[in-house]
Amino acid sequence: MRFIQSCTFRLIYSSKILQRNKLNVAVKSFRSFSNVVHEAGTLNKEAEIRQKQEKKAEEKKEEKKEEKKGGKDDGNVFLNNIGTIFLTGISLVVLSLVRSSYGTSNRDRIRDEVEEDAIIDPLEIDDLRVANSDLSPEVFKAIIKDVFQEFPEGVAKFEDFVRVVRGTMKNLKGDGFTIELGHLIDRVVDYALNRHQKKRNDEVSLLFLLTTLSLAIDIDASVSERIRLLYEVMKAEKETVTLEDVEKLVGYLQDTCQLTPDSQVMKGETAYPIQEYKRGCPEDLIAFDGNRNDSIDIQMLSDILRSKSVCAWGECYFRKKPPI
Numbered sequence: 560m561r562f563i564q565s566c567t568f569r570l571i572y573s574s575k576i577l578q579r580n581k582l583n584v585a586v587k588s589f590r591s592f593s594n595v596v597h598e599a600g601t602l603n604k605e606a607e608i609r610q611k612q613e614k615k616a617e618e619k620k621e622e623k624k625e626e627k628k629g630g631k632d633d634g635n636v637f638l639n640n641i642g643t644i645f646l647t648g649i650s651l652v653v654l655s656l657v658r659s660s661y662g663t664s665n666r667d668r669i670r671d672e673v674e675e676d677a678i679i680d681p682l683e684i685d686d687l688r689v690a691n692s693d694l695s696p697e698v699f700k701a702i703i704k705d706v707f708q709e710f711p712e713g714v715a716k717f718e719d720f721v722r723v724v725r726g727t728m729k730n731l732k733g734d735g736f737t738i739e740l741g742h743l744i745d746r747v748v749d750y751a752l753n754r755h756q757k758k759r760n761d762e763v764s765l766l767f768l769l770t771t772l773s774l775a776i777d778i779d780a781s782v783s784e785r786i787r788l789l790y791e792v793m794k795a796e797k798e799t800v801t802l803e804d805v806e807k808l809v810g811y812l813q814d815t816c817q818l819t820p821d822s823q824v825m826k827g828e829t830a831y832p833i834q835e836y837k838r839g840c841p842e843d844l845i846a847f848d849g850n851r852n853d854s855i856d857i858q859m860l861s862d863i864l865r866s867k868s869v870c871a872w873g874e875c876y877f878r879k880k881p882p883i
Contacts, residue, residue: 662834666824669836673820678750679774683743684816688778690739693732695777696784700791702727702772706765707795714762717748724772738775747771751814766792766804770811782874783882786864790857803851805863809841812864812871818844822870844868 705727706720707713715723728736738744748771752758769792773785789808793800812818825843827835846868847853855863864871 658833662836665834666836669824669838670820673823673838677816677820679743679747679816684774685778687740687743687775691775692777692779693736694738694775696780696788698728698731699773699776699788701731703769703788703792703795706769710765713765713796715765715768716762717752717759717768720765720768738772740775744771744775747774747815751811754814764796764807764811766796766807767811767814770808770817771815774815774817782865782872783861785872786861787857790860800855800860801851802845802847802849802853802855805847805855805860806841806845806851809844809863809869809871812869813841813844817871819870819873819875822868822875839868 702724706715706723709715709723710719725737728738748768749759751767751771752761752763757763770789773788776785776788790800793804793808797804809818813823822844823838824836825839827837829835845863846866847863863869865874867875870876
């Protein structure tokens with residue numbers, strides 16, 4: 560019996576010791592796990608701190624780079640944008656050339672229209688003047704005197720005007736003296752009358768008729784003599800020649816193809832994007848500061864007719880202009 564109790568006691572004691580040992584092992588394991596968790600947390604915190612420090616360092620580096628880049632841009636604007644500036648400059652040059660080309664084409668088109676509209680060409684005018692070498696300035700003065708005596712009102716029908724001119728020439732040099740190649744004069748008169756919606760049986764200004772007849776004045780007559788003759792015609796109409804009278808004269812020279820085509824091409828109102836051109840009227844062609852009622856002397860008339868904007872008989876192309 561005692562033996563059994565002793566064995567039972569030993570078993571109980573051994574089981575308690577075993578349980579205690581297991582408990583101690585569990586406690587130690589828990590403590591070890593706690594230590595590991597604590598150390599892991601510490602390492603994580605240190606890693607987070609290290610990451611933040613590294614991030615701040617990177618941000619500072621980026622800020623320094625931006626500052627350096629900004630300082631570089633501010634100090635070298637031209638160098639940093641040289642590509643853009645170069646392309647912009649090339650584009651502006653190309654646009655300027657294209658605009659100039661189109662503008663020149665427009666100007667040439669108007670000039671061609673003026674040339675095509677001319678009813679008589681320069682070679683025919685030369686032939687007319689050579690054929691009428693006897694129509695000197697003195698003969699023309701006599702014609703001026705006779706037509707104004709016959710038509711004191713300053714207007715006449717073309718047929719009546721021709722009759723007086725032939726009569727004057729006959730009285731001066733006989734029946735054989737007449738206007739040679741007269742069909743060219745007839746053509747110019749018909750063309751000009753049509754432009755103004757008139758016919759041969761309408762009365763027109765003697766200034767227009769005599770300006771047309773001046774096409775046939777002897778080719779050896781100087782430009783100064785032509786200007787003096789036209790001024791005498793205007794003086795025969797009115798004692799005081801005004802700018803308005805000169806505008807009429809320039810218009811008649813334009814109608815009778817005695818102005819160069821280039822001088823008649825004027826800039827239009829539209830300048831952008833492409834310059835437009837037009838055929839100028841006498842008011843556009845005459846460069847004169849003053850009123851239309853201002854008195855014009857013969858020197859002023861000479862300056863106007865020889866100017867680049869009027870260029871009667873191509874006089875503007877000659878550097879030397881003989882005094883009037």
